[in-house]
Amino acid sequence: MGKKTIDIRNALREAIDEEMTRDDTVFILGEEVAEYNGAYKVTKGMLDKWGDKRVIDTPISENGFAGLAIGAAMTGLRPIVEFMSFNFSFVAFDQLVSNACKTHYMSGGRFKVPIVFRGPNGAAAQVSCQHSHCVEALYGNLPGFIIIAPSNAYDAKGLLKAAIRNDNPVIFLENELDYGKSMEIPDSEYVLEIGQGRVVKEGTDLTLISYSRMMQHCEEVVKHMASKGVSVELIDLRTVKPLDIPLILHSVKKTGRAVVVEEGHLFAGVASEVGFQIAEHAFDYLDAPVKRVCQMETPLPYSSVLEAETIPNPKRIIRAIEEII
């Protein structure tokens, strides 16, 4: 099987393009996705290839077009909604919260909402308080959503294809700073299974759990700790919800220690959930308290030094590990 090197941006485009080829009910809409070729160029060239019936520029009207896509999903189509930033999904919050994730249950199973909301999540480079929030803890609190947050091009492509084929509303979280991150992926088509984490590196002394962009810091920390003689097992969640709790427990039962790293805030976050489930299911195996490394409890400041400090960084992750090792 052949391989090719691809960045996350192009991996995402391939996923969308392949699914649009496979299924003519799939279409994409959002601000600047067509004529502008995408704010981050994920949809570059797609208008030329597919035309304006299936690659649709919207006005700045998230509440309107997210809800429109939900209505389209309920009536036979499979929309992909691009949020230029997931922070703009807050303008459409009612549509996501009251309609997207509740309709299947509320309608007695009569109407499905097969839809993907995708776009960059979390902090980028100094975009300040209103453009940097991580949304997974907010949407993760709502039954009915699937939440996917890949950290590399292979996962991005395979999981986005799975998301488009899924009959549920999916929150698909990308990262602006990672769109250009490359790796080798198969030449041929593949689809990944939603809900499966991955052990990136095996280890024996401590389990380090994260996802999305924070995986890069974690990989650096794993190398650093190895040089100090500490063997860290690194898990990439890949799907935030449903959480691959068996994989996490299997690892923690082996290592007896866990640190969870989340770009988003500390209070009631994904790390809190992972940590609590470890406590619920593997308490007797723990040799130390589970530690969280999360964004501090501030809106995300503009200044580069403050930004770097409030977001989890290798220094803070190492400190957390050293506290329990």
Added chain:
Amino acid sequence: MTKKQEFIHSDTAKLRDSLGKEKLFDALRRMLLIRNFEVRAESAYQQGKIGGFFHAYIGQEAIQTAAVDAIGQDNWFITTYRCHALALLTGATPKEIMAELYGKAAGNAKGRGGSMHLYTDRLLGGFGIVGGHLPVATGAAFSLKYQGNKDSIAICFLGDGAVPQGAVHESLNLASLWDLPCIYVIENNQWGMGTASTRAVAAHPIGESLSKAYGIDNMLLDGMDYFNCYAGFLAAFKQVKETSRPMIIEAVTERFRGHSISDPGLYRTKEALQAAMTRDPIKHLVSDLEAGKMIDDSEYEALNKAQQDIAKASMKYADESPYPDLTVLEEDVMA
């Protein structure tokens, strides 16, 4: 502030003759079914059989009945939490709706939705957030256009109270911008809960003002007059299908109950309510049919009694139906 806009012209005698006794009798039958169903459901609520919110459509029956009669079943229907009538009109049975109100397993939405969230294969809901259903309706119209379906439209009912919501304006903008076949029906019952529409909406007449803002044709209907509504919906349906352009309809009506069952309606004088009730859409239709010698007192009584019996039977059915088995609680969260 309020400039006079005329109701569209409709010729009751001519329409009455062309529709004929059978169809009109059936329209009256369904309006009586809605009325009797809700009156019975209110009594069940007072007995503690029904919980939660309960919003009656009493006083507004002519609008949705005429709409469904004029455009047919093969369309997408979307409405608010005041949805008992549209569910009945689009094919849900009184039994399954009453069972839903009672929270029973045999309910329309398996006891998960209640009064505000009813569905049929062509009714997308039953939406509980004021104005939040307009983008969804616009999406249903988008699907029809995407799928090349030129025979059907989406029709979305909203109250005057929804008009100040942003979702309404975003939807009208998108529908106009993208030529989507959706009729937005503003049922102006004068009150958004207890706030008069003149205290909530800046520009009146509501439909005409929105029409100018978004470049969408509009018409004003007498929501108490089945024939005026029928004529309007028929013309709108034809135009929307032909042009694939949206349409705004304002239907002027008045609800005879509070906003919900827990609202005693203290903001409205008794005299004002009594004046409105003289224009009861059911009485209006009956007198129109009497004028055409299509119904007499005994026929009306028999028809009304039959609908009462259906409503009562639905209560008995709901009462005797089992509650959902607790093991199904977590089913259907995911498709």
